[in-house]
Amino acid sequence: MGPFLEALIRAFRMILTVDPEVYSAVGTTLYVSTVSLVLSLLFGIPAGFLLGYASFPGRRVLRTFVDTLLSLPTVLIGLLVYGLLTHNGPLGRFELLFTVHAIVIGQSLLGFPIVTALTASAVEALDQRLRLTLLSLGASPLRRCATSLREARYGLLAAAVTAYGRVLTEVGIAIMVGGNIKWHTRTLTTAIALETNKGDFAAGIALGLILLLMASGVNAALYGLRKRA
Amino acid sequence: MRFSSSPACSRSLSSCPLLYIFQDVEQAYKGRTVLSVARWSVRRGTVLGLVGPNGSGKSTLLRLMGFVEFPVRGTIFFEGRRISRKDAQALRLEVTLLPQDPYLLDRTVADNVAYGLSVRGVRRGRAARVQEALQWVGLDPGVFGGRSVRALSGGEARRTALAARLAVRPQVLLLDEPTAEIDGDSVQRVRSAILHARSNWGATVVVTSHDREWLLTFCDEIQEMRDGRLTGPIAAKATIGVQ
Amino acid sequence: MKKAIQGVLRLLVVLGVLEYAAAGNAETLMMATTTSTDATGFLDALAPKVKEILQIDLRWVATGTGKALELGKRCDVDILLVHAPRAEKEYVQHGYGVNRRVLMYNDFVLVGPPSDPAKVKGSEIEEAMRRIAGSKASFVSRGDNSGTHMKEIELWRAAGLADVPSYPEYLETGQGMMATLEVASQRRAYTLTDRATLAKFGEDAHRASSLPVLVEGAESLKNYYSLITVNPEKCPKVRAASAEKFTEWMVGPEGQAFIGAFRVGGRPVFLPDAQRRQ
Numbered sequence: 001m002g003p004f005l006e007a008l009i010r011a012f013r014m015i016l017t018v019d020p021e022v023y024s025a026v027g028t029t030l031y032v033s034t035v036s037l038v039l040s041l042l043f044g045i046p047a048g049f050l051l052g053y054a055s056f057p058g059r060r061v062l063r064t065f066v067d068t069l070l071s072l073p074t075v076l077i078g079l080l081v082y083g084l085l086t087h088n089g090p091l092g093r094f095e096l097l098f099t100v101h102a103i104v105i106g107q108s109l110l111g112f113p114i115v116t117a118l119t120a121s122a123v124e125a126l127d128q129r130l131r132l133t134l135l136s137l138g139a140s141p142l143r144r145c146a147t148s149l150r151e152a153r154y155g156l157l158a159a160a161v162t163a164y165g166r167v168l169t170e171v172g173i174a175i176m177v178g179g180n181i182k183w184h185t186r187t188l189t190t191a192i193a194l195e196t197n198k199g200d201f202a203a204g205i206a207l208g209l210i211l212l213l214m215a216s217g218v219n220a221a222l223y224g225l226r227k228r229a
Numbered sequence: 230m231r232f233s234s235s236p237a238c239s240r241s242l243s244s245c246p247l248l249y250i251f252q253d254v255e256q257a258y259k260g261r262t263v264l265s266v267a268r269w270s271v272r273r274g275t276v277l278g279l280v281g282p283n284g285s286g287k288s289t290l291l292r293l294m295g296f297v298e299f300p301v302r303g304t305i306f307f308e309g310r311r312i313s314r315k316d317a318q319a320l321r322l323e324v325t326l327l328p329q330d331p332y333l334l335d336r337t338v339a340d341n342v343a344y345g346l347s348v349r350g351v352r353r354g355r356a357a358r359v360q361e362a363l364q365w366v367g368l369d370p371g372v373f374g375g376r377s378v379r380a381l382s383g384g385e386a387r388r389t390a391l392a393a394r395l396a397v398r399p400q401v402l403l404l405d406e407p408t409a410e411i412d413g414d415s416v417q418r419v420r421s422a423i424l425h426a427r428s429n430w431g432a433t434v435v436v437t438s439h440d441r442e443w444l445l446t447f448c449d450e451i452q453e454m455r456d457g458r459l460t461g462p463i464a465a466k467a468t469i470g471v472q
Numbered sequence: 473m474k475k476a477i478q479g480v481l482r483l484l485v486v487l488g489v490l491e492y493a494a495a496g497n498a499e500t501l502m503m504a505t506t507t508s509t510d511a512t513g514f515l516d517a518l519a520p521k522v523k524e525i526l527q528i529d530l531r532w533v534a535t536g537t538g539k540a541l542e543l544g545k546r547c548d549v550d551i552l553l554v555h556a557p558r559a560e561k562e563y564v565q566h567g568y569g570v571n572r573r574v575l576m577y578n579d580f581v582l583v584g585p586p587s588d589p590a591k592v593k594g595s596e597i598e599e600a601m602r603r604i605a606g607s608k609a610s611f612v613s614r615g616d617n618s619g620t621h622m623k624e625i626e627l628w629r630a631a632g633l634a635d636v637p638s639y640p641e642y643l644e645t646g647q648g649m650m651a652t653l654e655v656a657s658q659r660r661a662y663t664l665t666d667r668a669t670l671a672k673f674g675e676d677a678h679r680a681s682s683l684p685v686l687v688e689g690a691e692s693l694k695n696y697y698s699l700i701t702v703n704p705e706k707c708p709k710v711r712a713a714s715a716e717k718f719t720e721w722m723v724g725p726e727g728q729a730f731i732g733a734f735r736v737g738g739r740p741v742f743l744p745d746a747q748r749r750q
Contacts, residue, residue, distance in 0.1 A: 087547035087707065095709070097548050098502065098533060129332035135297045136326035137345040137393065140318060147344075151335055179533035182516065194534075198511040199650040199672050 007205035014206060021182070022191075026210065029187040032103045032178075033168045039104070040111030040163050045156065047112075048119025049149060063120060069113035074106075078176030081106040085177060098179040103187070106173035111163040118162060122155020123148065157226050161219060168215055188214075242449060246309075248273040248401070248433055249294060254303035256289050264289045264457045266303075271435070276427055278444035279437040280463070281454035287437040288329055290454070291403045294435060295326030322349055324401040329409070331390035338363070338381070338389050339374040345397040362396035363389075365425060367418035383410040388418070395422060402426055404436040408443065416440075420447050498529040501714045504543040505553040506619055507648050508578075509697070510534030512668050512741050514734055521730065526721055528714050538617030544568060544700070547707030551715045552700045555619035558626065560698055569700035571716070573723050576731045576742040577696045580623055581670065582687040583653075584609075584662035592662070593686045600687045601631035608639045610661035614652050615644025623695060624664045630692060657682045666695055668741040675737065697742070699723075722746075 014022045051063055083089055085097040085105070096102045126148060134144045149156070171189035178185035180194060188211045195204035249271040256264040264286040271277060279287045292298045293305065296317040305312050307320065325345070333341050342359045351358070360370040366388040378386060391407055402423070408416045424447060426432040438444050444451055453463045509515050510532065519530045533543065537554045544552050545568050552569065554560060564572050582592065582600055590609040592600035604611055605628070613636075614621040628636050636642075643661065645652045649669040656663040657679060665673075674680030687693075699722060701715040721727050728744035735741070 087709065092547075098531070127332050129328065129330055132292075132297060132326075132328050133332040133334075133390075135321060136295055136328060137348060138318075138322040138325065138397070139344075139348045143348055147334065179531075181531045181533065182519075184531060194511070197507055197648045197650055199669075199675075 004205065007202045007209065010202055011206035011209040014210065022207070022210065024183050025186050025188050025191045025207070026214065028100060028185065029168065029189070029211070029214070032100050032107060032174070032187060033164065035104045036107035036111055036167050037160065037164050039108040040115045040167070041160060043108075044112045044115025044159070044163070045119050045149070048116040048159070049123055049145065051116065052120035052123030053145070053148060063117075066113050066117045066120070070117055072110070072113065074110060074170045074172030075176065077106050077109050078173040081109065081173065081177045097177060098181060098185060100178065100185055102177040103174050103185060106177050107167045107170065110170060110173060111167050114163040114166060115159045118159030119152070119156060122152040122159065125155065126151055154226065157222060161222050164218060164222075165215060168218070169211065242272060242274060245272040245274050247271070247306075248275075248308060250306040250309075252304045252306070254293065254300045254305060256286075256293060256298070256300045262457060264293070264300075266290070266459055269459055271433065273433055274427065274431055276423060276434045276447060276449050277436070278441075278448035278451040279435065279454060280439070280441055280444065280451060285454040286457040287454055288405050289457075291326055291405050291435060291437065294401070295324055295403045296320045297326060322397075323399060324403065325394045325397060325399040326403040327391055327394050327405060327407060329405040331387065333378040333381075333386055333389060335378065337374065338368070338376050338378060339370070341378060341389055342393045342396050345393055349397060351397075358396050359392075362392040365395055365418075365422040366392045367415055368392065384412060384415055387411060388415060391419065391422065395426060398426075398430045398432070400432060402432050402434045404434065406437055406439070408438055408440065416443065423447065498523055498527045499711060499714050500529045500531055501551060501711055501718055502549045503530060503532040503551050503553055504540035504549040505532050505534055506537050506540060506555060507534050508555075508619075508666055508668060509553055511648070511650070512672070512736055514741065517734060518730065522718065522721075525726070526714075526717055528718055530718070536616050536618035537622065541568075544702045547702065547709065550702055550711045551718065552702070553697060554700070555695050555697045556622040557696055557698070559622060560700060564700065568703055568706060570703050571701045571719060572698050573700075573719055573746065574696050574698050575722055575727075575746055576744050577694045578666055578668055578742050579688070580620070580664055580666055580693045580695050581685045582662060582664055582693075583656065583670065583683040584686050585660040586681065586684055587660075588686060590662070595687065597627060597687050597690045597693060598631040601627050602633070604662055605631070605633055605637045608637075608641055610641040610659055611637070611643070612652055612656040612659065612661045612663040613642065613644045614649065615646050616648075618649075619695065620649060620664060620666060627664070627692065653683065662686075668736060671737060671739055671741075696745070 051059065051066065081102060082097070084091045085094075085102055086092055087097070096105070130148060130151060131144070134147055139147060169189060171193055174180070174185070174187045175190045175193060178187065178190065180186050180190040188207050192204045192207045192211075195201070195207065247270045251266045251269040253268070254264070254266045255262060279290065281287055293300060296312065299314055299317075312320065334344060339359050342362050343355055346355050346358060360374070363370045363373060368385065368388055373385070373389070378389065381389065387407070387410060391404070394402060404423070407419050411419065420443070423434050423436065427434060436444070436448070441451070451463050453460045505515065511534070515530070515532055522528050522530045533549065535543070537556045537559065540552055540554050541559060541563055543549045544563070553575070560572060563569050582597065584590075584592065590600075590603045590607045592603050595603070613624055625636055641661070643655070643659065645655050649665055650673060652663060653665055653669065653673045655661070670683070670685070673683070699719050701712060701719065702710045704710045704712040723746035728746055731742050731744040732740065
């Protein structure tokens with residue numbers, strides 16, 4: 001039996017037998033990635049909107065800077081968050097290191113520039129005539145922003161899907177500030193890293209298949225939203 | 230800002246108060262002057278046609294009248310009041326512009342027509358007013374109301390945009406080339422919608438077009454523009470109260 | 473759309489509750505340890521026992537010995553389970569840790585290609601290291617400051633070399649033991665490994681034959697694991713009482729018996745050795 005076939009069978013067995021370790025990792029993964037995505041969207045959409053919509057001195061430079069942050073390696077974010085959360089660090093007294101909250105902070109930092117940059121692009125790509133149309137119909141400044149965002153909704157959806165994909169599959173942050181603690185901060189990706197370390201490649205691939213299954217489920221749900229929007 | 234309803238000027242247009250007064254107004258983009266109006270006024274209730282070659286300043290004049298942009302020099306009075314930028318938001322609820330190349334929101338036709346109403350907080354009777362406006366421009370609400378704007382032809386899209394302006398019943402309706410890309414039958418629809426706006430709620434209408442003959446059939450006054458200047462009335466329809 | 477958002481929020485609440493419910497009443501003891509104790513499943517087997525008997529919720533971060541010591545220095549964990557005696561002693565001397573107790577050992581072996589180009593099979597470990605360096609034979613090092621890496625450096629020194637060799641065929645992977653064994657097998661190189669990971673690696677017969685054991689059994693190849701409590705004077709938040717309770721149990725008869733009884737694939741992995749106090 002080849003390792004891939006074995007992995008496939010084991011993946012199904014893990015799902016069907018409700019393997020508690022696997023489900024714990026799935027739950028943690030779902031929790032941290034979803035909360036991180038929500039936080040990324042909460043901060044990234046307004047920031048990206050400002051960046052793409054408003055004109056202010058230094059906008060171009062800031063835009064380039066955010067684009068650069070897209071290639072921020074996860075281990076670097078992990079290191080940064082570690083430095084912030086370590087006992088003697090600036091946020092050490094909150095005792096967040098090696099908890100799911102630490103992973104959420106790191107993954108939000110990962111998702112934020114992605115959402116910001118893609119939102120800015122989506123807003124920049126809006127039709128030039130939109131502004132005049134909204135003005136002529138009497139929309140207030142706030143209303144103009146809201147309507148412009150709604151016009152850019154497919155772009156925002158793409159931003160959310162991209163950010164979710166990155167957050168869901170990253171391993172550097174989760175292992176560095178989460179610590180891969182069984183039942184607590186072990187996510188699917190850190191579990192894969194551990195199985196690889198143990199030399200159980202088939203288990204690693206099986207977990208990878210479950211991760212892919214989750215990702216496709218989330219994407220299907222998001223694109224379902226798109227149809228209704 | 231409050232707007233007085235039109236006083237006793239129904240019998241004679243010349244007795245109507247001046248709605249717009251332009252004083253030494255100049256507009257320039259990147260230092261190039263595109264419009265220069267020394268002294269000009271429009272009375273409330275007028276249906277005014279603007280003709281002139283491309284680039285003669287018609288669209289710029291409409292944007293200034295619509296308070297979507299502001300002149301680099303000079304003063305515009307509206308209802309006797311000197312207008313500054315901070316008045317613009319309130320004024321745009323009363324004055325609405327149909328741009329030459331209107332944009333439709335990526336929603337249904339009915340949602341587009343309802344947008345101006347929702348901006349003004351109109352909730353009661355919104356659906357009825359949307360249907361009414363669609364009928365004015367000759368779009369069957371039953372057929373077009375739920376249609377996505379992506380499925381519209383150029384002419385249908387233009388009429389949807391016009392309906393969106395009519396639905397809010399503006400005091401001033403500024404139409405930039407409303408008949409471009411529209412077939413003959415629908416052109417008459419636009420004309421009747423304009424006249425409807427004036428007779429029903431006393432709207433002042435300014436409309437630009439390349440079709441002088443068409444404007445002659447319903448405008449109180451036609452102004453010609455050339456090189457950013459108003460070169461004077463060229464013809465006026467014999468209509469109510471013109472002496 | 474509204475329903476979807478509500479659904480997501482509900483899910484978050486449920487997951488949040490699960491997260492807290494899982495913590496229970498037991499006091500948490502945070503350990504920094506090396507990959508070997510985690511990857512063999514040793515701590516996985518130990519944690520439920522510790523929870524049941526001591527009411528301690530043992531959690532651990534598995535990393536190299538170097539980083540584990542660093543986590544302790546920064547007060548991010550309560551207790552360390554590591555295997556690098558020289559670095560550990562320094563660590564305690566500098567006041568970062570207290571109550572260092574030797575717990576158990578496993579042993580290292582030198583493995584290499586079946587053809588054994590440096591002719592080390594059966595020789596003393598020091599002599600074997602000298603022959604490898606002398607013939608500039610291919611050698612794969614962890615190179616990650618782990619306990620195994622530190623042991624390797626110790627062996628080069630014991631072999632009389634002034635420094636760690638540096639020649640083109642001396643390779644550093646910077647990865648875990650399993651990955652390093654894989655590299656050694658593919659590159660037909662020598663490497664130093666702990667027996668537990670080698671056993672796991674050799675479950676596949678083909679791979680086992682690609683890396684036979686060449687040198688084993690010397691006292692200097694023994695790999696001692698110790699518990700060190702992070703110094704509560706330097707790190708006031710350290711859960712010192714739990715650390716004390718856990719340490720005493722581990723070095724006591726029950727803990728030592730547990731270590732001796734732990735098996736991977738029917739083979740013992742760690743040998744209890746708490747008698748040898750230091």
